[in-house]
Amino acid sequence: xxxxxxxxxxxxxxxxxxxxxxxxxxxxxxxxxxxxxxxxxxxxxxxxxxxxxxxxxxxxxxxxxxxxxxxxxxxxxxxxxxxxxxxxxxxxxxxxxxxxxxxxxxxxxxxxxxxxxxxxxxxxxxxxxxxxxxxxxxxxxxxxxxxxxxxxxxxxxxxxxxxx
Amino acid sequence: xxxxxxxxxxxxxxxxxxxxxxxxxxxxxxxxxxxxxxxxxxxxxxxxxxxxxxxxxxxxxxxxxxxxxxxxxxxxxxxxxxxxxxxxxxxxxxxxxxxxxxxxxxxxxxxxxxxxxxxxxxxxxxxxxxxxxxxxxxxxxxxxxxxxxxxxxxxxxxxxxxxx
Numbered sequence: 001x002x003x004x005x006x007x008x009x010x011x012x013x014x015x016x017x018x019x020x021x022x023x024x025x026x027x028x029x030x031x032x033x034x035x036x037x038x039x040x041x042x043x044x045x046x047x048x049x050x051x052x053x054x055x056x057x058x059x060x061x062x063x064x065x066x067x068x069x070x071x072x073x074x075x076x077x078x079x080x081x082x083x084x085x086x087x088x089x090x091x092x093x094x095x096x097x098x099x100x101x102x103x104x105x106x107x108x109x110x111x112x113x114x115x116x117x118x119x120x121x122x123x124x125x126x127x128x129x130x131x132x133x134x135x136x137x138x139x140x141x142x143x144x145x146x147x148x149x150x151x152x153x154x155x156x157x158x159x160x161x162x163x164x
Numbered sequence: 165x166x167x168x169x170x171x172x173x174x175x176x177x178x179x180x181x182x183x184x185x186x187x188x189x190x191x192x193x194x195x196x197x198x199x200x201x202x203x204x205x206x207x208x209x210x211x212x213x214x215x216x217x218x219x220x221x222x223x224x225x226x227x228x229x230x231x232x233x234x235x236x237x238x239x240x241x242x243x244x245x246x247x248x249x250x251x252x253x254x255x256x257x258x259x260x261x262x263x264x265x266x267x268x269x270x271x272x273x274x275x276x277x278x279x280x281x282x283x284x285x286x287x288x289x290x291x292x293x294x295x296x297x298x299x300x301x302x303x304x305x306x307x308x309x310x311x312x313x314x315x316x317x318x319x320x321x322x323x324x325x326x327x328x
Contacts, residue, residue, distance in 0.1 A: 001167055003263055048324045092274075095255070152198065158198060
C-alpha cells in the first residue's frame with residue numbers, strides 16, 4: 001500500500017476476527033518500530049509481543065480502556081528506558097507500527113500506557129525490568145469492523161502559514 | 165512509495181539543496197499529521213508552516229540543536245494544547261509527517277520542542293497562544309545528503325515473545 005493511503009486508512013480498530021497473525025508479519029511490525037526516529041540515537045525501546053490468549057485476557061482484565069485486547073490476536077507492548085525523550089521515541093515507534101499494520105491489512109488500536117495506573121502492573125506481568133516505562137499497548141488483529149465515521153478537524157482549521 | 169519502504173528510508177536529514185517545496189505537498193504533509201491517532205479524539209494540534217527565509221533563520225538562531233533549520237526550505241512547528249496525552253498525539257502527528265515526507269522524496273529532521281528552553285520563545289515568535297505547547301520542529305527540504313550509516317540495534321535484540 002502507498003504510504004499516504006496507509007496513513008489515511010488507519011483507524012482505531014477494537015473488534016477483531018479470530019485469526020492469528022503470521023509471525024513474520026509481527027516481526028515486520030516490530031522492525032518498523034525499531035526504525036523510528038529516536039533522540040540522540042539512544043533507541044531506548046523494547047517490544048514485548050503477546051499472542052497467548054490467556055495473557056491477552058489477563059492484560060485486558062487490568063486495562064480498563066483496553067478490554068478489547070482480550071479479543072485481539074496480538075498485543076505489542078512498547079517499553080522505553082526513562083530517557084529525556086522516551087515518550088517521543090516510544091510514540092514514534094508506536095505510530096510506525098500502526099501505519100504498517102494498516103498497510104498489511106491489520107486493524108490496530110493504540111492503548112495508552114504512560115501516565116496510567118496499570119503501567120507498572122503490566123510491566124511486572126511481562127517480566128520487564130523496573131528501569132523501563134510502558135509507553136503503549138498496541139492491539140492488533142484482522143478487523144471485524146470498518147473505519148467508523150469520526151469527526152475530524154479540517155486541514156484549513158489547523159494549518160497556519162508563517163504564523164498562527 | 166510503499167509504506168514499509170518509506171519507514172525504512174526515513175532518516176534525519178540536516179543538509180538540503182536550495183529548492184522550495186510546492187505548497188500542495190506541504191498541505192499533504194500537514195494532512196498526514198492531522199490524520200494521526202489522538203487520545204479521546206481531542207486532536208489538540210496546530211501546525212505552523214514556516215517557509216520565509218528570514219523566519220527560518222530566526223528560528224535556527226534560537227534552536228541550538230536545529231541550526232540547519234536555517235538552510236531548510238520549510239519548517240513545520242507542531243503545537244498541542246496541554247492535554248493529558250498531548251505529547252503522544254503530537255509525536256504521532258510528527259512521525260506521520262516524517263514518513264510521508266520520505267515518501268515524497270523530501271529529507272526531514274525532527275528537532276525536539278517539548279522540554280526545551282526555547283519552546284516558549286518559538287511559540288511567541290510564531291504568534292501562538294500561550295495555551296499551546298511546542299512538541300516538535302520539523303525541518304524539511306530536498307536532501308543534499310544520503311542516509312548516513314547509523315548503528316541500529318537489531319531486531320532480535322529488542323523483540324521479546326510473550327515476556328521480556
